[in-house]
Amino acid sequence: EVQLVETGGNLVQPGGSLRLSCVTSAFNLGSYWMTWVRQAPGKGLEWVASINKDGSEKKYVDSVKGRFTISRDNAKRSVFLQMNSLRVEDTALYYCARDPDYLDAYDLWGQGTMVTVSS
Amino acid sequence: SYELTQPPSVSVSPGQTVTITCSGDKLGGEYSSWYQRKPGQSPVLVIYQDNKRPSGIPERFSGSNSGSTVTLTISGTQAMDEGEYFCQAWDSGTVVFGGGTKLTVL
Numbered sequence: 001e002v003q004l005v006e007t008g009g010n011l012v013q014p015g016g017s018l019r020l021s022c023v024t025s026a027f028n029l030g031s032y033w034m035t036w037v038r039q040a041p042g043k044g045l046e047w048v049a050s051i052n053k054d055g056s057e058k059k060y061v062d063s064v065k066g067r068f069t070i071s072r073d074n075a076k077r078s079v080f081l082q083m084n085s086l087r088v089e090d091t092a093l094y095y096c097a098r099d100p101d102y103l104d105a106y107d108l109w110g111q112g113t114m115v116t117v118s119s
Numbered sequence: 120s121y122e123l124t125q126p127p128s129v130s131v132s133p134g135q136t137v138t139i140t141c142s143g144d145k146l147g148g149e150y151s152s153w154y155q156r157k158p159g160q161s162p163v164l165v166i167y168q169d170n171k172r173p174s175g176i177p178e179r180f181s182g183s184n185s186g187s188t189v190t191l192t193i194s195g196t197q198a199m200d201e202g203e204y205f206c207q208a209w210d211s212g213t214v215v216f217g218g219g220t221k222l223t224v225l
Contacts, residue, residue, distance in 0.1 A: 035214070045154075045205050047214035059213055073203070095161065104153035104209065105167035112161065 002026040002108065006097045009113030012086055020081040020113055022096030028032035029053070029076040035106060036081045038092035038115075046092075049081065050099065064090075086117045121145060121210045123217035124211045130223040139191045141206030145222045147186040149209040156219075157202040166191060166203075198224050 008020040022034070036048040049060045049070040058070050069082040079096055093114050097106035121138035123143040141151065155165040164173050166182035169189065179194045189208075193200055201224045206217040 007182075013135075020183050037216075044218040045216040047216060050214070061213065065220075097162075103164075103167045104150040105164050105207065106154075106162075107167075107173060109161040109163075 004098065004108060004110035006094065006096050006110040006113040009094060009115045011116045011118065013119050014024060014086060014088060014117055016086050016117070017082070018085045018086065018115060020083065020094055020096075020115070022079040022081075024077045024079070024098075029072070029077050031081075033097050033101055034070075034072060034079045035097045036070060036079075037095045037097055037106070037109075038088070038090075039095070039112075040092040043092075048094070051079065058073075059101045083115070086115075088117050091115060120121060120217050123206055123208060123215055125204075125206060125217070125220045128221040128223065130225050131193075132225055134137040134195055136192060136194045137196050139193075139206075139222065141189045141191075141208075141217045142187055143208060143215070143217075144187060144225075145186060145210060146189050146208055150158060151182070151184060151189040152187075152207045153180075153182060153191045154205045154207065155202050156205065162205065166221050167169055176205065193222075196222075 005023050035050040049068045055072050067085045070119040072079045095112045096110040098108040130204045154162040156162045165180050169183040169184040181192045183190045202218045205219045
């Protein structure tokens with residue numbers, strides 16, 4: 001079955017770190033851009049970061065630049081989001097999403113993993 | 120920063136047609152997409168490149184782009200269409216989502 005499964009979410013104190021993982025199944029990860037999108041409680045979706053097919057190009061929303069790092073390991077079918085210097089406002093459900101560049105949209109989403117930043 | 124504006128909520132009677140709008144200054148120059156999210160579920164792509172439906176999405180879903188506004192139309196709305204809908208567009212290589220519109224089927 002074609003799917004994305006996110007893990008790594010947890011409760012963490014402000015200033016702490018977390019590493020989210022997105023494990024993919026049943027498709028060639030190396031053929032797709034991949035993206036992290038988050039949704040804070042009671043808020044809309046927010047694009048966080050994207051990475052190109054071989055990991056050589058990365059883009060971030062301004063609010064996470066310098067704190068978050070997106071990466072991938074195509075051989076291990078995985079995409080990662082290293083989150084440092086976490087803030088209360090980073091609290092959200094984090095989704096991994098697949099981005100076929102021929103669609104200009106995200107055609108496959110995981111179930112999400114919850115990150116809570118609180119003291 | 121670039122923003123996309125959606126109405127917070129809309130309601131429709133079963134079998135009727137409903138439109139959900141999304142406004143933004145740069146919408147005319149880039150493709151837009153729409154996602155449906157039901158409580159406890161992941162978002163599902165329902166429209167891409169302004170007006171194309173992915174495989175498996177019913178024909179009652181359609182989209183249009185008129186410059187600064189993109190519109191999602193659901194014809195013959197069914198109870199299963201209830202949920203939250205988000206528009207999405209591109210802005211200089213980055214991505215912007217609208218705030219979401221909660222659709223209630225009364």
